[in-house]
Amino acid sequence: MIAKLIVPLYRRLKGIYYFRGFEGVIRKIVNVFDIYLRHWGRRAVKYRQYYDRLDEMVSILESHKGFVDLLHFPVGWNNVMSQRYKHISIQMAAFSGCLALYGGNWLVDRDLFVYDRSGDGVCVYDATDASIQADVLRALKVSNAQKMIRIQSIDHHTTFNDVRSFLEAGFKVIYEYIDLLTPEIMSNLSEKTLARHAAILADERITVLATSDKLFHDVGLHRDKNYYLSTNGVDPKHWMLPSGIVPPDMLELTMGGRIILGYHGTLANWVDYDLLRLVADDDRFEIVLIGLEHDNSFRESGLYNHPRVHYLGGRPYSILNHYASCYDVALLPFKKNDLSDTVSPVKIFEYMAAGKPIVATDLLECKKYRSCIIVEDHNVFVSRLEEAVARKNDKEYLLTLSMEANDNSWQKKAMDILKWVGIDVGDAK
Numbered sequence: 001m002i003a004k005l006i007v008p009l010y011r012r013l014k015g016i017y018y019f020r021g022f023e024g025v026i027r028k029i030v031n032v033f034d035i036y037l038r039h040w041g042r043r044a045v046k047y048r049q050y051y052d053r054l055d056e057m058v059s060i061l062e063s064h065k066g067f068v069d070l071l072h073f074p075v076g077w078n079n080v081m082s083q084r085y086k087h088i089s090i091q092m093a094a095f096s097g098c099l100a101l102y103g104g105n106w107l108v109d110r111d112l113f114v115y116d117r118s119g120d121g122v123c124v125y126d127a128t129d130a131s132i133q134a135d136v137l138r139a140l141k142v143s144n145a146q147k148m149i150r151i152q153s154i155d156h157h158t159t160f161n162d163v164r165s166f167l168e169a170g171f172k173v174i175y176e177y178i179d180l181l182t183p184e185i186m187s188n189l190s191e192k193t194l195a196r197h198a199a200i201l202a203d204e205r206i207t208v209l210a211t212s213d214k215l216f217h218d219v220g221l222h223r224d225k226n227y228y229l230s231t232n233g234v235d236p237k238h239w240m241l242p243s244g245i246v247p248p249d250m251l252e253l254t255m256g257g258r259i260i261l262g263y264h265g266t267l268a269n270w271v272d273y274d275l276l277r278l279v280a281d282d283d284r285f286e287i288v289l290i291g292l293e294h295d296n297s298f299r300e301s302g303l304y305n306h307p308r309v310h311y312l313g314g315r316p317y318s319i320l321n322h323y324a325s326c327y328d329v330a331l332l333p334f335k336k337n338d339l340s341d342t343v344s345p346v347k348i349f350e351y352m353a354a355g356k357p358i359v360a361t362d363l364l365e366c367k368k369y370r371s372c373i374i375v376e377d378h379n380v381f382v383s384r385l386e387e388a389v390a391r392k393n394d395k396e397y398l399l400t401l402s403m404e405a406n407d408n409s410w411q412k413k414a415m416d417i418l419k420w421v422g423i424d425v426g427d428a429k
Contacts, residue, residue: 046113053114054135057125061139066097067146067423070171072137073155074127076105077118080292081266082317084178084211084232084346085152091414093121095425099145101136103127141169146423148172153197154179156188160196167205172421175200176230177210177219180342184269198222207421211344212365228420231344231365233408239353241325249312250288250326258286258308259389262327262356264320265347267311268294272335272361273301275378280308282382287331290315290323324354329388332360332372341365348372352405355398357388371401 061068069092071085079086086102093100104112104124114132115125126132140147149171151158166173179185181197200206201222208227210216216229246254253260261279267289280287285308292314293299303309315323324330330351334340341364351358352371360366362376373391375384391397418425 050114054132057115057123057132058135058139060099060123061101061136062143064099064143064145066099067425068099068101068140068143068148069093070101070136070140070147070149071152072101072103072127072133072149073152073157074103074105075152075155076108077102077112077122077124078108078110080314080316084176085150087233087235087410088150088414088417089122090118090120090235091410094411095414095418097425099123101125103133140171141165146172148174148421148423150174150176151200153177153181154186156186156190156193158196159192160199163196163200163203163206172423173206174417174421175206175208177208177215178232179211180215180339182339184339209417209420212342213368214342214364228416230413230416231408232346232349233410233413234346234349234353234405235410236353236402236405239321239324239350239405240355241321245322245325247319247322247326250323253286253288253310254326256286259284259328259385260286260288260326261329261331261385262288262290262324263331263333263347264290264315264324264350265345266294267291267298269297270334270337270340271297272333273297273303275333275361275381276303276309276331277301277306278378279381279385280306283308285385286310288312288323288327290320320350321354324350324356327351327354327356328392329385330354330356330358332358332363332366334361334363336361336363349405349408352401352408355401357392357397358401359384359388369404371397371404 069089071089075085077086089100089102092098100122102122102124104126105128106112106126109124109126112124112126115123118124125136147170149166151163151173153176163173181189181194183189186193201208201219204223204226206226208219208223209230210219210227211231213229216227219227276287279285280303287309289309289311290313298304298311304311332345332348334343343363344365348358348360348366348369357373358371359373359375359381362374366372367374373384373388375381
């Protein structure tokens with residue numbers, strides 16, 4: 001348990017040291033230590049309440065008669081980025097008769113005490129606590145409810161022995177193959193994770209979902225059945241905002257008269273910074289970058305101090321739509337390579353739902369959509385931006401954006417998953 005917390009923290013501290021030096025590392029350690037003391041101190045002070053609340057949660061699990069959706073590894077609910085697994089849990093909770101369980105993590109879910117209900121109806125429990133995790137799994141294994149568990153390819157906690165025990169307990173096991181297993185994406189990638197991946201692909205009792213065509217093809221090399229293509233998606237309603245809602249740190253940009261090009265997502269070495277520099281050097285454009293730094297590539301690119309590039313850091317999903325509403329054109333400036341061609345970028349669906357013209361490099365997963373204006377050569381990128389600006393008020397193009405967003409809603413993705421594993425829930429609540 002301690003190792004599972006220390007190793008990721010160590011990697012995070014290395015990045016902080018690179019950007020903020022020794023003082024930044026000390027501040028982070030003090031902050032984590034403070035969170036740790038408050039978390040475990042609260043359990044010690046509220047000893048009786050802790051066990052009462054644990055008993056209450058177990059009782060809910062044992063008495064539930066519908067179906068259960070479980071994401072059990074401690075990914076955390078209140079992360080800045082909102083990923084596929086969280087969106088699917090939210091959609092599952094909306095179906096009648098579903099109890100959606102989600103693994104919280106006290107490092108980001110600071111007020112979480114045993115378990116709580118999110119505003120979306122998801123039951124978030126402290127999956128870093130071995131006692132709570134054991135009681136949750138024990139209660140579900142003896143439950144007569146239909147139950148499914150979603151294992152993520154990026155989850156390095158769950159072993160294949162765990163997967164076997166879920167199958168033996170009657171779980172419908174779903175494996176979501178969401179990213180190529182490579183150190184570029186998973187800094188903690190281990191031989192055990194790779195071995196589990198191979199074992200899961202070979203076991204056709206497990207339903208495998210691949211998020212891109214290339215990953216889907218890869219799965220097909222290892223099995224003949226029970227695997228499906230399930231790209232990423234979007235909650236269209238969240239991104240449909242009326243114009244005029246401008247975050248304070250975007251006000252000056254929106255009043256500057258230049259074309260605002262927006263990108264939100266991870267900043268990593270798969271982003272084509274040379275391409276962004278080419279655009280930033282054109283005085284007509286302002287580039288807004290929103291997201292967390294996965295590695296040092298952005299700082300090393302030299303764009304951090306470019307006068308036409310504005311890095312705002314991470315922004316919570318709950319307000320990210322307000323930033324996207326300020327874009328004139330949305331960007332997907334990924335390098336073209338084997339890694340990027342396996343990615344189903346969540347952000348393109350969010351751009352669609354926000355009604356923003358999309359200019360993307362020629363990735364396989366982008367070329368599938370008519371709303372993506374594809375660029376195959378740096379030399380024509382600026383002309384494609386001009387084309388996108390011309391189409392920002394084109395009714396036919398805006399209709400295409402809307403249709404492709406709705407066709408890829410998270411609700412439809414969740415309904416497909418239930419259909420594939422044989423759970424009939426009818427309509428949403």
